[in-house]
Amino acid sequence: MPLNKKQAFLPQIFIAFIAALFIIGCASVQKPMGGPRDRTPPKLLKATPENMTRNFTAKSVTLQFDEYFKLTNQYAEISISPAMERSPEYKIRQKSLVIDFKDTLHKNTTYVINFGKAIADVNEGNVLKNFTYVFSTGAHIDSLTVSGNVTNTDTQAKEKEATVMLFPLSQDSVMFGKKKPSIYTTTDSAGNFTLSNLHDGTYRIYALKETSPDKIYNNDQELIAFSKEPIHLNKDTSNISLRLFKQIPEKFRIVDKHFDTDGKMFFTFNKPLRDPSIKITYPPGIDETKYVDFGKTNDTAMVYLKNLDFDSVRVAFFDKQKPLDTIFLRKGKKETFTRNITFKYNIDNNQLLQPGKDLLITSNLPIDNFDPNLIALTEDSLQVNFTAQKDQNNPKLINLKYRFKQKANYQLTLNEYAFTDMYGDKNKKSFKRFTLNKTENYGTLTIKLNVPDTSKAYVAQILNSEKQLLKTVTFTKNTSVILKDYLTGKYKVRVIYDSNRNGIWDSGSVKKGTQPEHIWLYNKDINLRANWETEESVDIPSESTLP
Incomplete structure (x- = not known):
């Protein structure tokens, strides 16, 4: 039967529809596959008013970037010096950041807005670090700088991404450890830092390697550094050396206490102890059956009790027989535990x-x-x-x-x-x-330690390539350390300048204004060859030459 015109036209419509879908599919924009990863942070194209503007009178600032970006932790990361009572409002509009000021600006004052790590691109999260916008409400812009480097005392490595902070001396006791600094920067990959556009005056300088991004030293686990003497800033100041260290808390505290699944009690201390001991003071008669296993650094303890027929236990902690603390720990009298000897x-x-x-x-x-x-x-x-x-x-x-x-x-x-x-x-x-x-996989290493000053005391630590401590010696004069029948490999020497002659490394204290004892790391790996007697002479530098 012959087709009518409408029926004959349908196949043509179908073919045209398929062709259109094909063309649209080919013409659609697809995300490029492969290629190098974008590692470039957003770049400032234009600032209105311009960066470094004098006689600034605007109520807002617009910063235009070359790509879409996001703000992260802006109220923790972004700081303004001098501080404002009311924080500005930050708005993202396409590829621009608009900053609306809510406070009246002081006359003849240089303002520095430090964005820290707040600005990052949307796709890869590349951070625009230490970007600053500077302006002055007067005819002069402060231009003094402070620069230097930050080192980790323990590892002797330059510390990257440490926060370096300046506090005016008049505000130091009020702000440090309590409020975020208004003047700060972050160290680069080589541990170097520069603080710019500073006003003349007297400051305290600190470095902080923090566990949380609040830029406030409020955690015993954070690393801190400080310069003992204040900085009197009336010209550019350079070569400031800051040594990060973990401060030993003054007061002993138990940060974790619990019963493990096998019935032992586990305790974590906030600091290592020199000669720790534990006594069970309740229930009576329990203490005689206990076994205590302290960790290698004496900052943890496992307590095994043969008799677990109690609801609660009272535990006293001592160091060098001096009482530190007493705590209670509860358990169910009918609580059961699972044990498997391994x-x-x-x-x-x-x-x-x-x-x-x-x-x-x-x-x-x-x-x-x-x-x-x-x-x-x-x-x-x-x-x-x-x-x-x-x-x-x-x-x-x-x-x-x-x-x-x-x-x-x-x-x-x-x-x-x-x-x-x-x-x-x-x-x-x-x-x-x-x-x-095999015996030939071992060798003997003799390390000759040559001291610069026999009136001072030293502690030498020998470490393997995994940084595990193998041997410790204390000495005041030239001495030799012999490692007999040690595995072949690379070994390191670390020397502590033991100023108080107690045989250990002592940390510093911000409150007391004391710096940590110096540590020097021999910059050469000592190679111990198989079935060989190796000898290495190490000349320890004078402490006065260390940064």
């Missing part, structure tokens, strides 16, 4: 034991007793005799003695019920396979 060994990640060393078995729970008959050691699949004993000072540690041989394959089997912890729990069966490392 073990660690002095074997490296390659399952290698160091030649000449005993095999150390460390439990996660204090061991009450063990049965050597349920422990088996095989050498190339043949069972061998050994001796094992519990460490007198550490109930978690078992020392297994055997004359291990090169090229032999060993397997340690801890059969079920071999170990009984202080609660009466038994271990499950476990295995550990290992071999003896």
